Amino acid sequence: MSSNDAILEVYETGPLTVVGFGGREILDQIDISDCRAEIVKLLEQHQCRVLAFDLSGVKLIPSGLLGLLASLRQMKIEVHLYNPSPDVMEVLEMTRLTAVLAVHHIDLPKGDAPPAG
Numbered sequence: 001m002s003s004n005d006a007i008l009e010v011y012e013t014g015p016l017t018v019v020g021f022g023g024r025e026i027l028d029q030i031d032i033s034d035c036r037a038e039i040v041k042l043l044e045q046h047q048c049r050v051l052a053f054d055l056s057g058v059k060l061i062p063s064g065l066l067g068l069l070a071s072l073r074q075m076k077i078e079v080h081l082y083n084p085s086p087d088v089m090e091v092l093e094m095t096r097l098t099a100v101l102a103v104h105h106i107d108l109p110k111g112d113a114p115p116a117g
Contacts, residue, residue: 007035011054013046020054032064039068043077052080059085066095073100080104 007030011018019042021027042048051072055061072079080102084092092098 007031007038008042010042013042013048015046015048016050016052017042017046017048018052018054020056021058023057025057026060027058027065028060028062030062030065032062032068035065036068039072043075048077050078050080052082054082055085055088056083057085059087061088061091066091066097069101070097078102082106 008019009022069079082104084103
């Protein structure tokens with residue numbers, strides 16, 4: 001997959017890696033296997049232990065992506081979700097993913113990534 005085909009927008013890499021979805025509101029066109037491959041590559045390249053997803057602006061997440069986020073815990077990766085929309089938050093609560101994924105609501109100037117700390 002070339003960098004032009006990247007699903008994720010990478011804000012920061014390292015033990016804490018911060019990614020987003022490039023301002024897309026609906027993620028239904030994302031190929032979950034490509035997304036997983038991209039995430040695994042990031043994790044391996046940067047010895048990532050904490051993966052933070054900026055969900056600012058995202059209004060709909062496919063169930064396969066939710067499963068992928070949950071499965072990262074099996075890889076001993078701590079997953080943080082920043083700024084899920086009310087609709088996404090409702091799905092996270094209904095699926096009880098809020099019990100296993102850290103959810104944060106912070107005010108961000110438009111276009112900024114979540115803070116590294």
